[in-house]
Amino acid sequence: MGKQSVVAETKRIEIIDALRGFSLVGIVFAHMLENFVGGPIPPETVEGMTPGIIDQMASGLVDFLFRGKFFALFSFLFGLSFFIQMDNAHQKGNRFEMRFLWRLVLLLAIGYVHSLFYRGDILTIYAVCGIFLIPFYRVKSKWVMAVLALFFLGLGRFIVFTATKGDPLFVDNPLMPDSAAARHYFDLLKNGTLLDVFQANAVDGHLTKMEFQFGLFSRGYLTFGFFLMGLLVGRSGLFKHYQERSSIIKKSWIIGTIMFAVSLVGLITVFANLGPDVAFDNWLAMIGLTFYDLMNIGMTVIIIAVFIILYKNSKSKNF
Numbered sequence: 530m531g532k533q534s535v536v537a538e539t540k541r542i543e544i545i546d547a548l549r550g551f552s553l554v555g556i557v558f559a560h561m562l563e564n565f566v567g568g569p570i571p572p573e574t575v576e577g578m579t580p581g582i583i584d585q586m587a588s589g590l591v592d593f594l595f596r597g598k599f600f601a602l603f604s605f606l607f608g609l610s611f612f613i614q615m616d617n618a619h620q621k622g623n624r625f626e627m628r629f630l631w632r633l634v635l636l637l638a639i640g641y642v643h644s645l646f647y648r649g650d651i652l653t654i655y656a657v658c659g660i661f662l663i664p665f666y667r668v669k670s671k672w673v674m675a676v677l678a679l680f681f682l683g684l685g686r687f688i689v690f691t692a693t694k695g696d697p698l699f700v701d702n703p704l705m706p707d708s709a710a711a712r713h714y715f716d717l718l719k720n721g722t723l724l725d726v727f728q729a730n731a732v733d734g735h736l737t738k739m740e741f742q743f744g745l746f747s748r749g750y751l752t753f754g755f756f757l758m759g760l761l762v763g764r765s766g767l768f769k770h771y772q773e774r775s776s777i778i779k780k781s782w783i784i785g786t787i788m789f790a791v792s793l794v795g796l797i798t799v800f801a802n803l804g805p806d807v808a809f810d811n812w813l814a815m816i817g818l819t820f821y822d823l824m825n826i827g828m829t830v831i832i833i834a835v836f837i838i839l840y841k842n843s844k845s846k847n848f
Contacts, residue, residue, distance in 0.1 A: 549603075551836060555595055569711040570706055571711060574715065609763045611629065611659070636652050785827045785830030
């Protein structure tokens with residue numbers, strides 16, 4: 530009787546696949562409503578997109594439920610998937626760091642090609658930030674949590690503002706909808722050729738994206754924070770054992786709700802004091818932006834917890 534080879538298969542965690550699909554739909558929906566511009570939209574165009582009260586209410590609902598949440602959810606899943614890949618290799622006695630790094634190189638190449646068509650491409654940012662995620666696999670959870678908290682509390686933004694006093698880091702003008710650069714790019718998208726778009730996105734598009742990601746708006750720092758959050762949740766085994774973790778899930782949506790409510794109050798208070806013409810050249814505005822980020826973080830935690838609860842209930846009804 531010949532020898533039989535036994536191939537150990539790693540069972541997929543279906544709830545993660547379901548959550549990944551849900552997050553992709555949310556991202557597509559949010560970008561679709563932004564007309565896939567990938568940058569600030571001139572005010573008169575925004576007014577034309579929301580001409581009536583119903584349109585304005587719908588836009589406000591999208592802001593509340595989608596914008597700033599689903600990028601966070603997808604970033605969280607990136608960090609979670611990183612942990613799963615690293616941990617699966619570790620369980621087999623292998624090292625996955627170099628293979629993951631090679632995948633990031635491929636992701637960077639794919640992302641750059643994509644960015645020629647769409648300035649808002651996020652794959653290049655994931656590829657660059659993913660490099661810094663690799664060493665955190667072997668860092669103790671308490672230190673990962675500390676770094677995550679610093680990013681979520683706006684450390685990156687505060688350092689940038691201290692250094693620049695509100696001036697842009699990578700571009701000549703601030704990323705505002707009424708800026709000349711924003712209007713020029715919007716007109717190019719409407720009237721330019723595909724080659725014109727490629728030329729505008731090849732270099733300037735990445736500088737604009739870097740300003741949004743690592744300037745005062747700090748999206749990149751939040752993205753990395755969500756990477757670390759996914760890593761920590763992966764270590765906890767929440768998605769592997771979500772059926773038995775009801776108390777943790779309940780605590781999560783309660784904490785998320787409290788964070789959202791407190792941050793919303795803080796956001797309203799800060800911007801009420803700043804008045805209608807907000808300038809991002811003062812510390813109060815920086816605190817307001819951080820409250821906005823914390824509000825989105827709280828809502829993201831709520832979305833994850835509620836999704837798990839609904840998925841768990843749907844599975845229970847199938848048995």
